[in-house]
Amino acid sequence: ILNVEQSPQSLHVQEGDSTNFTCSFPSSNFYALHWYRWETAKSPEALFVMTLNGDEKKKGRISATLNTKEGYSYLYIKGSQPEDSATYLCASGGNTGNQFYFGTGTSLTVIP
Amino acid sequence: NAGVTQTPKFQVLKTGQSMTLQCAQDMNHNSMYWYRQDPGMGLRLIYYSASEGTTDKGEVPNGYNVSRLNKREFSLRLESAAPSQTSVYFCASSEHISGAQPQHFGDGTRLSIL
Numbered sequence: 681i682l683n684v685e686q687s688p689q690s691l692h693v694q695e696g697d698s699t700n701f702t703c704s705f706p707s708s709n710f711y712a713l714h715w716y717r718w719e720t721a722k723s724p725e726a727l728f729v730m731t732l733n734g735d736e737k738k739k740g741r742i743s744a745t746l747n748t749k750e751g752y753s754y755l756y757i758k759g760s761q762p763e764d765s766a767t768y769l770c771a772s773g774g775n776t777g778n779q780f781y782f783g784t785g786t787s788l789t790v791i792p
Numbered sequence: 793n794a795g796v797t798q799t800p801k802f803q804v805l806k807t808g809q810s811m812t813l814q815c816a817q818d819m820n821h822n823s824m825y826w827y828r829q830d831p832g833m834g835l836r837l838i839y840y841s842a843s844e845g846t847t848d849k850g851e852v853p854n855g856y857n858v859s860r861l862n863k864r865e866f867s868l869r870l871e872s873a874a875p876s877q878t879s880v881y882f883c884a885s886s887e888h889i890s891g892a893q894p895q896h897f898g899d900g901t902r903l904s905i906l
Contacts, residue, residue, distance in 0.1 A: 712892035718877065723796070723818035723882070724835075769834070773891025775818075776842075779890055781851075782834035 683774050686783035693760050694791050700756045701786040703770030707751035712773040715755055716787065717746050719766045726753075729773075760790045798883050798898035805873045805905045813868040813901050815883030821896070823889045824866035825850075826858060828879040829888050829900070835882065841866055873905045882886040 689789045693699050702780040704790065705716045712731045717722040728737040757764055771774040774780065799814045813863075817824065822843045827835040837845045837850030841860040854879060869882045870877060886893040 712890075714894060723897035723899045724895075728892050729892055731892050741873075773893075775891055776889060780837060780895070782827075782836075784832065784834045792830070 684770060684781050684783040686768075686786050688786060689784070690787040690789070691745060692789045692791060694759060695762060696778055697760050697790075698756065699759045699760055699788070700701075700754050701768065701788075703753045703783055704769075705751050705753075705772040705781075707748055709774070710748045710751070710772075711775050711779070713746055713753050714771040714773055716754070716769040716771065717766050718769055724777075747769070757778075757788070760788075762792050764788060765790045774777045795825060796883055796885055796896055796898035798881075799829075800887040801899065802902050803904070805870075805903065807875060807905060808833050808867065809905075810871050813881055813883075813903075814865070815845050815867065815898060816865045817883075817885040817896070818864065819885060819896065820863070820889075821887050822863070823886045823893070824860065825884040825886075825895065826851060826856075826868045827882045827884065828852065828868070829882060830879050837883075838868065840889075875905050877903065878905045879903060881897065 715727040718724040728744045730746040735746040743756045746753045765768045767787045769780040796817045826838040827838040839848045850885045883898045884895040886895045891897040
C-alpha cells in the first residue's frame with residue numbers, strides 16, 4: 681500500500697487569490713501521478729496525468745508540477761474563482777490496476 | 793454522452809441482505825474499477841478488471857464479489873451486507889490498465905446498511 685498524502689486538508693481563499701497545495705508520495709518505483717477535481721455531488725474529473733520528473737501541465741488557470749526524485753507534486757490555481765471550489769485529489773498510479781492509491785484530498789473554498 | 797453510469801444512486805439495506813451495484817461505461821474502455829469512499833480516507837480500490845473476462849482483487853476486497861459481464865458492464869455484489877460496508881461506492885473506467893491512464897468516474901452509489 682502506497683502512502684499518498686495531501687496538504688492542507690482544507691483551504692479557504694478570497695476570490696482572486698492564487699493558491700497552491702501539495703501531494704507527496706513515495707519516490708521509489710514511481711510510475712504516474714494524477715490530479716482530479718471533485719465537485720460536491722459530482723464525480724471526480726481528471727485534470728492531469730504526469731509521468732516524468734519536471735513535468736508541468738496547465739489547463740486554464742490551473743497548473744501542476746512534478747518532482748519524482750523528492751516525491752511531491754504541486755497544484756496551483758491562479759486568480760481563484762468561486763467555481764474553483766471543489767476537492768482536489770491526487771493519486772499515484774503504478775503499472776498495473778491494483779497500484780492506484782488516492783490521497784484524502786484538499787478541499788478548496790473560494791469566497792466571493 | 794453518458795460516460796460511466798451507476799445504479800442505483802442510493803440504497804438502504806438491512807444487515808445480511810444482498811444486493812448488486814451496477815456499472816456501465818460507453819467509452820469502449822478496456823479496464824474498470826470499483827472503489828469505496830469513507831470519511832477521512834482516500835478512495836480505496838475494491839476490485840478491478842483489466843480487460844473483459846478478467847477480474848482481480850484490490851486493496852479491500854473482503855465481503856465483495858464482482859462480475860465483468862461484458863466490455864461495458866462491471867457489477868459489484870455484496871452477498872451478506874454488514875454495517876462496515878456502509879460507504880459511497882464509485883465505479884471508474886480507463887482505456888487501459890496502465891496507471892498512467894486517467895480514470896473516468898461514475899456519480900457514485902450511496903449505500904447504508906442498518
